[in-house]
Amino acid sequence: MLSRRRALLIGAAVLGAAGAAGTARLLAADPAQPPGRPSANPAGGAPQGRAQRASAYRLQPIAGYGPVPSAPGRTLVRHEPFLRIAGRGPSMVLTxxxxxxxxxxxxxxxxxxxxxxxxxxxxxxxxxxxNKDMLREMADEGHIVGNHTWSHPLLTRLTRSAIRSEMERTSEIIEKAYGEWPGWFRAPYGAWNRAVFELGAELGMEPLAWTVDTLDWQSPGARTIERRVMKGAAPGVVILAHDAGGDRSQSVRALRDYLPRLLDSGYHITVPRRQFT
Structure with a gap:
């Protein structure tokens, strides 16, 4: 998988960066209403929520998906992924x-x-x-879990039905293990197309890419990973790193070094707030 990943990343990275012009502001909402799996028969109004486990850090999906109140049955679809966040102060997101x-x-x-x-x-x-227990731990500690497909394929080479299967199966198992239907989706290799955006929206998810790629999957050394994070640090930045897919010991060591440095530099490491429309 690693050799295939390296080959695909070279061609797909451009697709992941194509949405820079469409960067949008993320909007805060009432965290008391947890997101649930979207209704299978949207007839207007917000997606139906489910009883979910409580968390002081549980946040809402940002504006831009779900049934449109003035046009029942329609779904708002993004044309490009979010690449960064916007908010008060020097906030950053680690992914x-x-x-x-x-x-x-x-x-x-x-x-x-x-x-x-x-x-x-x-x-x-x-x-x-x-590894369902790790998702339960993520939920208990306030982390956000997003959908990265079932088997990490290049979605732009799949049929529409195959893309949906990759995404829907993953959302279902996330909901069972994490306690909530995911509100965020990231395409493997940063490769997006119309079908990916449309299906993601139908499944109640917003697309999130990244601002800074640590390229940690290349195993460049923990100090190089740390240097890339610190060089790219800026308000609104979304950092891409990996906790699987190969030997990630360098990623683990780098995190231990750059996270306290970011905090000491005044950055607030957060997760994006989200809301239904």
Missing amino acids: FDDGPDPRYTPHVLRTLKVHDVRAMFFVCGSMVVE
Whole structure:
């Protein structure tokens, strides 16, 4: 998978960066209403919520998906992913892809807990099957879990039905393990097309890409990963790192170094607030 990943990333990275002009502001909402799986028969109004586990850090999906009140049955669809966030002060978002992995994800969670920081984990359904306990831990500690497909394929080469299967199966297992239907989606390799955006919207998810790619999957060394994070640090930045998909020991060591440096520099590491429209 790693050699295939390297080959695909070269061609797909441009697609992930194509939405820079469409960066949007993320809007805060009442955190008391947890998101649920979207209604299978949208007839207007917000997606139907479910009884979910409580969390002081549970946040709402940002504006831009779900049935449109003035046009029942229609769904708002993005044309490009969010690449950064906007908010008060120097806030940043840390994201980790491809997990959960019992070798590395617990170390990432432990470091985040030590510094009282929440992050986003874009998980693969096939990895969740044997590691549901880690998603429960993510929920308990206030992290956001997003959909990164079932098997990490290049979605732009799949049929529409295959794309939906990759996404829907993953959302279903996330809901069972995490306690909530995911409100965020990230395309493997940053490869997006119309079908991906449309199906993501139909499944109640917003697309999130990244601002700074640590390229940690290339195993460049922990100090290089740290240097890339610190060089790219800026208000609104979304950092891409990995907690699975290969040897992520360098990613774990780098996190232990750059996270306290970011906090000491005045950055607030957060997760995006979201709301229904």
